[in-house]
Amino acid sequence: MKKLYIRGGRPLSGTVRVSGSKNAVLPIIAACLLSTSPCTLEDIPNLADVDTICLVLEHLGAQVKRDGTTLVIIPPQKPKTEAPYEFVRQMRASFLVIGPLLARTGLASISLPGGCAIGSRPVDLHLKGLHMLGARIEHGYGSIRAEAGKYGLRGNRIYLDFPSVGATENIIMAASLAEGQTVIENAAEEPEVVDLANFICAMGGKIKGAGTKVVKITGVRELKGVTHTVIPDRIEAGTYLVAGAITGGNILVENVIADHVKPVLAKLLEMGIDVYEEQDGLRVIGRKDYRAVDVKTMPYPGFPTDMQPQMMALMTCARGTSIITETVFENRFMHISELKRMGARIKTVGRNAVIQGPVALSGASVKATDLRAGAALVLAGLCAEGNTEVSNIYHIERGYENLLGKLQSLGADIWGQA
Known part of the structure; x- marks a missing residue:
């Protein structure tokens, strides 16, 4: 209208x-890229932002099937590594694919995000966290390129200067497949972060402390698809x-x-x-x-x-x-x-x-x-x-x-x- x-x-x-929660479902959809098998998500709202993040995943090679409030995402075996500007500029939540892409492929290239003009929302804390996990970050003209390097991502202790929801979520996703343990201090405590952690744990991840200021993630070798109902x-x-x-x-x-x-x-x-x-x-x-x-x-x-x-x-x-x-x-x-x-x-x-x-x-x-x-x-x-x-x-x-x-x-x- x-x-x-x-x-x-x-x-x-x-x-x-x-x-279902918009702010919970967007990172959960992005986290489906971590899985090696299909994920079924329930109580998915019919929103423009949900459509946008689904288009991002389809561009990266995933298959997305929707039936009413149910969303089935079949992740690609070898995801593409670049999220296009035409989608990311519409919605800053699209930047959440950088963590799972980096974890799955060791490489991610993404435009700087857009979204509502309600003030400065830089992604520096996202990048700080990924860098602390061993990623090499390169800044281009309006874009970011992150590479895990020869030995992949490795767990580390990360302190966030501000309890950013998006940064907490991106680090959790990347750390879920990293080697060793990651500790996020001054983490965001929002229910949407807890819902993401519960989803990843259901897939076989190891996350403790979600919903508190200290979140501990022990990396695993593989995550498998599950059925999850969004809060x-x-x-x-x-x-x-x-x-x-x-x-x-x-x-x-x-x-x-x-x-x-x-x-x-x-x-x-x-x-x-x-x-x-x-x-x-x-x-x-x-x-x-x-x-x-x-x-x-x-x-x-x-x-x-x-x-x-x-x-x-x-x-x-x-x-x-x-x-x-x-x-x-x-x-x-x-x-x-x-x-x-x-x-x-x-x-x-x-x-x-x-x-x-x-x-x-x-x-x-x-x-x-x-x-x-x-x-x-x-x-x-x-x-x-x-x-x-x-x-x-x-x-x-x-x-x-x-x-x-x-x-x-x-x-x-x-x-x-x-």
């Missing part, structure tokens, strides 16, 4: 099921919880792991929003009078930066002054100017955003500047008076499966333009 149109003011109610998407779950709150609705969010959304739940409860854990999921019951809160984005288990724009939309409905401090990405306030077009009162000072509320948002023509910013504008449109037009919907389609259909099923007055 090109645009979404929303007629706001309707409380949402009903049940919505969360899809639910915690950011999608958080977005629907906010949708229930911002519209004063009553929504049951199914297929959600409550522990994965604890930071979001804590802030919703602090605002005075009722959230209950039920047998089938989490129920959010909204109201019209919320308390202002402060949020500081942090690596997991802190408040996720991917939920910051959605929380900002909700804060416009809260009584008092809310402050958001963005510590992860320096350019993740681009949605503020669009929210202000709808009547939001927001000021920025460096990496801090000060939100005054409550305000009665009004429908307007706004533009999604990135994936989560687009979600925030849709949420704002759901509670605004009048009609809201959201353009650049391709950003949203990268990370939310069937957002239009799911919101319609909850009673939202929303439609799209092809």
Whole structure:
């Protein structure tokens, strides 16, 4: 679709099921290159980013077969070693193939990644980790070439200056087939990292400590394909919880792991929003009078930066002054100017955003500047008076499966333009 149109003011109610995690499935698909036999992945969301990473694997020689939410990947016996720019520029997660390619073939050539323009996300920590495993890194014009060398990759102790999710995942994948033991210190603790480690362990890998700051990987000679179900998407779950709150609705969010959304739940409860854990999921019951809160984005288990724009939309409905401090990405306030077009009162000072509320948002023509910013504008449109037009919907389609259909099923007055 090109645009979404929303007629706001309707409380949402009903049940919505969360899809498989985008941020978990992308590295898991890349990790299928480590296997010598077919892998079957379950609960795979129908997303543009999933299509892109599958195209990357097909270019590298893999066969990819999809049937509904099931994905079967038959890895090549001898993968190609170069990932083309035309795919990598679309999505930075494509850079995750460098680790498994290096482990399987001893050689990988890949363009520098693209993706959402939410700030600088360099791959230096990825390359530092691979270098510590024995790879020789060469920088070309907009590309990277990594070669394992004569003796292949060898385990080492690696300290990450920042707990980068992508770097942690790339190092885990490369180290899984390296000789000896690798220890990653200050590793990312996100659930998506744990899901990747569980997948590799099911294939025969040896990984301990995933989900903590220290991860130990003992290399094995071979990994074999398995069937694996991807974890639910915690950011999608958080977005629907906010949708229930911002519209004063009553929504049951199914297929959600409550522990994965604890930071979001804590802030919703602090605002005075009722959230209950039920047998089938989490129920959010909204109201019209919320308390202002402060949020500081942090690596997991802190408040996720991917939920910051959605929380900002909700804060416009809260009584008092809310402050958001963005510590992860320096350019993740681009949605503020669009929210202000709808009547939001927001000021920025460096990496801090000060939100005054409550305000009665009004429908307007706004533009999604990135994936989560687009979600925030849709949420704002759901509670605004009048009609809201959201353009650049391709950003949203990268990370939310069937957002239009799911919101319609909850009673939202929303439609799209092809």
